[in-house]
């Protein structure tokens with residue numbers, strides 16, 4: 063049950079404030095930092111005149127914003143360490159990740175959809191911070207924001223069995239078929255936690271239930287493999303978490319929202335739910 067308690071603490075890290083923006087309590091320890099994961103009811107561009115963004119291309123390309131505002135270029139992670147600057151990514155089911163170097167006061171905003179995740183964008187972004195700023199991964203805090211949950215990211219068994227050879231990415235705002243190989247599916251399963259992201263409370267209750275069930279069965283695992291009937295569900299957040307760990311970020315400094323954008327229509331845009339009508343959510347980090 064010790065692990066369950068840890069996961070619960072992490073879930074509790076996220077809360078929605080009066081501006082309809084999700085914040086991470088642990089990141090509020092840094093007075094120099096501005097950060098947040100916008101909902102559909104928040105006007106992030108209206109809050110920040112100097113927002114820097116990317117033309118997102120589902121890649122592993124990381125770009126330094128260098129104190130600039132506006133559209134910086136093509137890529138999927140924006141790096142910044144200039145005081146007064148704010149970087150952002152836009153998502154509607156893809157996973158937004160904010161990286162914070164607590165020592166060097168540097169940040170990155172990462173857009174991790176299916177293809178970007180498969181291309182290793184989260185791991186690459188930590189490396190890019192090291193190359194650009196000299197970041198030590200041990201100083202990095204990582205917040206994995208709202209995105210499509212394991213509950214809703216469903217693929218057929220034949221596709222799951224052949225990761226890397228099916229066109230799985232198309233439904234999460236990805237125009238390109240045939241994503242690259244996704245070798246760590248097993249590892250992602252093992253690291254996944256949280257379950258259906260109906261709400262924070264439901265997620266916690268669900269996890270507790272699973273833990274109690276597995277304790278009864280003596281399996282010692284809070285989560286079974288993500289199979290729902292004959293469909294396999296993929297946990298993109300868990301895969302990104304695995305990549306962050308691989309890059310050297312410590313487990314206790316990775317905070318996951320466990321909020322599913324498709325389930326929670328009141329808070330979030332979702333490409334899978336709303337298709338072409340879907341708007342985009344802004345996730346941002348900056349330096350005061």
Ligand SMILES: [Zn+2]
Nearest residue numbers: 213214322325
């Ligand atoms: Zn869902």
